[in-house]
Amino acid sequence: MAESIKTIVLSGQAQAVAKQMNDSGTFPDSLSAAKFGMAYAIKYYWDAVNTSDKLNHLNGVYDSKGSTYNIGSLDPDNYVLQLMEALYPDSDTPYTFTRVLICFGLNKLGDLLEEGRLFPINKVM
Amino acid sequence: MLHFDKMTLRDFGPYKGEQTIDFSDRSGVSIIWGNNGRGKTTLLNALRYGLFGVIQRRNGILKNLSEMGNKEAVQEGRYGFTVILDMTNDGDTYKLTRQLKLRPGIVKPSGEEDYEKVLFLERDGSILSPEDRNHELNVIMPEQVARFFLFDAELLQEYEELLETNTSDGEQIKNSIEKILGVPVLQNGVVDVEDCLSNYEKQKSRAARADDKTVQLGQEMENLTANIEEHQNIIKEKQAELSDLIRKKSVLEGRMADTDKLRNWIVQRNEAQKSQEKHEDELETVQSKIRDLMKNAWRGMLLTTVRDLREKIEAEEYALDAKKQKRTVADRFIMEMKKAISERTCPICGQEVSGDIVEHLRAKINESTNEYVGLSEEERQRLYDLQNQMLAIRQLSADVSDVRQGVAHLENRRDELQIAISECRQQIEELHDNIKRYGEDAEEADVLSISREHSDVEQTIRDVRRGIEDENKKLTELKMNKERVAATIDKMAGGTDYRLASRKYELCEHVFRIFEKSKTRYRERLKENVEKDATALFVQLTGDKDYIGLKINDNYGLEIIHKSGRTVPSRSSGYEHIVALSLIGALHKNAPLRGPIIMDSPFGRLDPTHKANIVRTLPGMAEQSMLLAYIGEIDEQVARFELGSHLIHEYKLERVSSMHTEIV
Numbered sequence: 001m002a003e004s005i006k007t008i009v010l011s012g013q014a015q016a017v018a019k020q021m022n023d024s025g026t027f028p029d030s031l032s033a034a035k036f037g038m039a040y041a042i043k044y045y046w047d048a049v050n051t052s053d054k055l056n057h058l059n060g061v062y063d064s065k066g067s068t069y070n071i072g073s074l075d076p077d078n079y080v081l082q083l084m085e086a087l088y089p090d091s092d093t094p095y096t097f098t099r100v101l102i103c104f105g106l107n108k109l110g111d112l113l114e115e116g117r118l119f120p121i122n123k124v125m
Numbered sequence: 126m127l128h129f130d131k132m133t134l135r136d137f138g139p140y141k142g143e144q145t146i147d148f149s150d151r152s153g154v155s156i157i158w159g160n161n162g163r164g165k166t167t168l169l170n171a172l173r174y175g176l177f178g179v180i181q182r183r184n185g186i187l188k189n190l191s192e193m194g195n196k197e198a199v200q201e202g203r204y205g206f207t208v209i210l211d212m213t214n215d216g217d218t219y220k221l222t223r224q225l226k227l228r229p230g231i232v233k234p235s236g237e238e239d240y241e242k243v244l245f246l247e248r249d250g251s252i253l254s255p256e257d258r259n260h261e262l263n264v265i266m267p268e269q270v271a272r273f274f275l276f277d278a279e280l281l282q283e284y285e286e287l288l289e290t291n292t293s294d295g296e297q298i299k300n301s302i303e304k305i306l307g308v309p310v311l312q313n314g315v316v317d318v319e320d321c322l323s324n325y326e327k328q329k330s331r332a333a334r335a336d337d338k339t340v341q342l343g344q345e346m347e348n349l350t351a352n353i354e355e356h357q358n359i360i361k362e363k364q365a366e367l368s369d370l371i372r373k374k375s376v377l378e379g380r381m382a383d384t385d386k387l388r389n390w391i392v393q394r395n396e397a398q399k400s401q402e403k404h405e406d407e408l409e410t411v412q413s414k415i416r417d418l419m420k421n422a423w424r425g426m427l428l429t430t431v432r433d434l435r436e437k438i439e440a441e442e443y444a445l446d447a448k449k450q451k452r453t454v455a456d457r458f459i460m461e462m463k464k465a466i467s468e469r470t471c472p473i474c475g476q477e478v479s480g481d482i483v484e485h486l487r488a489k490i491n492e493s494t495n496e497y498v499g500l501s502e503e504e505r506q507r508l509y510d511l512q513n514q515m516l517a518i519r520q521l522s523a524d525v526s527d528v529r530q531g532v533a534h535l536e537n538r539r540d541e542l543q544i545a546i547s548e549c550r551q552q553i554e555e556l557h558d559n560i561k562r563y564g565e566d567a568e569e570a571d572v573l574s575i576s577r578e579h580s581d582v583e584q585t586i587r588d589v590r591r592g593i594e595d596e597n598k599k600l601t602e603l604k605m606n607k608e609r610v611a612a613t614i615d616k617m618a619g620g621t622d623y624r625l626a627s628r629k630y631e632l633c634e635h636v637f638r639i640f641e642k643s644k645t646r647y648r649e650r651l652k653e654n655v656e657k658d659a660t661a662l663f664v665q666l667t668g669d670k671d672y673i674g675l676k677i678n679d680n681y682g683l684e685i686i687h688k689s690g691r692t693v694p695s696r697s698s699g700y701e702h703i704v705a706l707s708l709i710g711a712l713h714k715n716a717p718l719r720g721p722i723i724m725d726s727p728f729g730r731l732d733p734t735h736k737a738n739i740v741r742t743l744p745g746m747a748e749q750s751m752l753l754a755y756i757g758e759i760d761e762q763v764a765r766f767e768l769g770s771h772l773i774h775e776y777k778l779e780r781v782s783s784m785h786t787e788i789v
Contacts, residue, residue: 028416032423039423042430082517083427086434089514120540121419122533125426 003093007068010034014103015066017110026121031069035080037105038098040124042087045108052091055100062103071095127214127265127720128749132175135207136195138167139786146776146788150213153771154743154750156764157788159778164786165753168778169725172275175208175223177268178242189237190225196784204234214265220247221262266720270305272298273709273716277725281705287682295680297375302681306651307717311644318637325630326350329611332618332626339618342610349607356600363593370586377579384572387560391569394556401549408542415535418528425527435518438511445500445508452499459493462486651715652677658711659683659704662746666703666738675707683708699730706739710746721749728758740764744771 010018014037021033041049049055074095075081084094091097112118129148134140146168148155159165170180170193180187187193194206205226212219224243231239246258253261266274287295303309330350334343381388461472466486469478478486500508560569615627660674663685675683676692683704685693696704713719722743728736736759743750765772779787 025412026415027419032420035423036419036426039426043426046430079424079521082521083431086431086514086518086521089510120533120536122529122536125422125529125532 003095005095006071008071008074008095008099008102009064009068010066010099010106011062011103012065013110014062014106017106017113018066020113021109021118024119026119030067031073034069034102034106035074037103037109038080038101039105040109041101041105045104049101049104050087052088052097055088055091055097058100058104059096062100074098126748127212129172129210129212129721129751131209131211132168132171133207133209133211134171135209136198136203137171137174137206137208138193138195139164139784140167140171140788141195141197141781141785144788147774148749148751149773151773152744152748153773154740154752154768155774155776156752156754156772157776157778158754158756158761159786160755160780162783163778163780165755165778166277166725168753169275169277169723171208172210172723173271175210175221176262176266177271178223178244190242191234191237191240194225197782202233205240212265217248218250219261219265221245222247267304267718269301270716270718272301273305273712273722274720275723276709278702278706278727281702284682284701284705284708287678287680295682296371299680302712303648305712305716305718306655308644308648308651311640311647315637315640315644318633318640322630322633322637323350323354325626325633329623329626329630332620332623333614336618336620336623339614339623342614342617346607346610346614349603349610353600353603353607356596356603360593360596360600363589363596367586367589367593370582370589374579374582374586377575377582381575381579384575388572388576390556390559391572394553394560397549397552397556401546401553404542404546404549408539408546411535411539411542415532415539418532418535421525422528422532424525425529428522428525428527431518431521435515435522438515438518442508442511442515445504445511448504449500449508452497455493455497456499459490462490466490652681654715655681655708655711656683658714659707662710662742663703663707665742666707666735667700668734668738675704681708699732699735702731703735703739706746710742713747719748721751722747723751723753725753726758727752727754733760733763737763737767740767744768 014034015030018030018033018037021027021036022030027033027036049058075098080098081094084091084097088094088097109118109124112124118124128150130150131145131147133143133145135143146155146157157165157168174180174193180190180193191205194204198204205224207222207224207226209223210219210221212221222243222245225240226243227234228239228241234240244258246253246261248261284298287298327347327350330343330346332343333339333346336343464472465478466483469483470476471478614623618624618627656675656677659677663672663675663683671688672685672693673688674686676686677683685696685700685704687693709722713722727739731739740752740759740763743752777789779789781787
């Protein structure tokens with residue numbers, strides 16, 4: 001039985017990165033930047049986020065000072081849900097994991113941003 | 126002959142306070158030495174301002190005269206300036222005072238309108254009325270011929286225009302040349318006699334009309350005369366219009382040349398702005414496309430992960446499926462063996478199964494049962510789960526594509542556009558600075574409209590010329606008709622009045638033809654004299670034996686003649702300078718109007734030999750000459766040696782500050 005949460009809240013740090021990415025004009029909105037962060041974490045840092053245990057641990061690390069997003073906006077076609085179920089079949093907290101992956105990925109992208117290596121964005125896709 | 130005795134300046138340009146140059150009443154040459162920026166051209170302008178009230182800058186006439194006031198004097202609260210010229214002409218003494226001063230009641234000006242222009246001319250101690258003053262000034266130095274008296278020698282190449290035909294500059298110079306040579310006086314005579322002729326013609330027509338035998342022809346004659354007059358008037362109007370247009374074209378060409386650089390900058394800046402806008406529009410489109418792609422780019426990034434996941438599940442599913450299949454095959458085989466044991470008959474070949482074989486079969490059944498155990502219930506569940514997961518994973522990659530290449534392409538284009546925009550901005554900024562610095566007083570729209578206005582004027586000139594040609598054709602036709610009618614009247618009319626009128630007309634016609642021929646011969650003779658005198662000067666100035674003289678054309682343009690008799694096709698700017706000086710010298714010799722020559726930067730690009738030749742020749746060119754030269758333009762010792770007793774004065778323009786020069 002999947003969790004019944006209706007929103008997710010990003011960490012303050014991740015939110016700041018999403019905002020900067022959005023401000024660059026490359027993303028249509030912060031939410032797209034956030035999902036980009038999630039995909040980046042899965043694609044390039046799978047070893048760090050490949051188990052539910054690791055994600056549960058990280059969930060406790062990130063604060064909740066960032067923006068709140070509706071699940072309906074985040075995942076209108078349940079793609080993210082299906083992805084989480086495929087990646088973490090033993091878990092029943094797909095959106096919690098989604099939040100963790102977003103925060104993790106955005107933090108990593110934030111490092112690139114600081115070093116001036118985030119753009120052109122196609123190099124990190 | 127006009128002679129400048131003295132010039133007094135008060136706060137004019139860098140000449141702060143009151144300063145005087147004494148040119149002396151003697152004939153000869155004065156040299157005023159001054160380095161760049163010290164005010165040599167300003168002295169030339171002081172003379173020009175004194176005589177004509179205008180100040181000529183390289184980029185045109187100075188609009189705001191108050192700008193000519195001394196800057197330090199302004200800081201000290203003195204505004205405006207004064208030029209006083211003491212001169213003589215044909216035995217009369219003149220004192221010309223021209224001033225720009227604050228209007229009464231104004232202490233500190235806020236603009237040009239706070240100044241007023243003051244002009245006095247004293248002749249032999251009496252102040253002349255404005256009408257007399259203007260007339261007198263126009264007699265002693267008409268502005269139209271000033272170019273032969275006061276000139277910047279660096280601009281002498283404009284005389285090259287005389288070698289071309291139908292150029293407005295050339296036409297203007299030609300008119301000035303004819304003016305200084307006195308051709309218009311004779312031309313006016315021709316026009317006056319032509320008027321008389323026209324009156325006698327009318328009298329003749331009236332007499333013919335009064336004669337019974339030629340009443341109708343007389344009427345026809347009058348009509349033709351009126352018609353001819355009408356066309357002549359139209360031609361006169363068109364010629365006046367043409368002169369105005371040519372003058373206007375020349376002014377526009379001057380303005381175009383002055384603002385050429387500025388206009389190019391404005392055009393370039395406008396093009397750069399358009400280009401920037403175009404790039405910015407495309408950039409916005411590219412950014413928008415990038416944003417569109419980035420909305421779902423994250424899905425494409427997951428494709429490899431999804432593929433790895435699918436491969437992993439497929440492998441596990443395959444293994445479980447294989448295990449399940451082996452058990453199915455084994456079950457069928459065990460069933461056959463069990464049947465053979467129970468029926469003691471082989472189900473395949475139908476032979477009897479012996480006891481040994483039954484034992485062997487039982488062992489095989491045990492072995493197979495142990496080896497192909499099939500899926501456990503957990504494994505069965507797992508296989509089921511895997512199959513469901515597979516369905517979900519296939520969904521994850523359906524309709525998803527990797528947009529990385531597309532984004533890369535767009536980002537490359539975006540970078541190119543950003544660089545292009547940045548270059549445009551830099552270019553615009555530089556051009557903007559140039560425009561601001563160079564064109565402080567110029568309205569951009571005015572500058573851009575000059576070339577349009579110029580081509581409009583050129584078109585109108587072509588139209589007017591065509592109109593004149595058409596009118597001349599009509600006129601010729603009418604005159605031929607008139608001659609025919611006149612001949613018929615002469616044959617038919619018998620009255621005394623007509624014969625008398627006809628005699629008067631014929632007499633006047635003879636006078637008219639004499640005037641016309643005289644004008645043509647006078648002009649030809651002048652040209653011959655100018656050619657001869659210019660040649661003499663040229664030979665003196667060049668000293669090159671290969672060049673034997675100058676040949677004059679209808680426009681007073683001079684071509685250099687080689688000793689082989691051929692004309693020299695292209696000449697250096699130095700030779701252009703010498704030819705122009707030769708022409709000016711020859712004009713001074715042949716003109717009824719005489720006056721001083723004042724030359725700014727007289728030696729241009731000439732070599733020392735030609736410089737010395739010019740200095741030596743100068744006293745013969747005009748009774749009074751003034752050279753405004755920078756120190757080193759010619760060797761001072763050479764100048765003194767060549768001029769000898771003709772050197773009257775030497776002045777130096779000494780710097781006190783960047784805004785203050787003293788004449789010493």
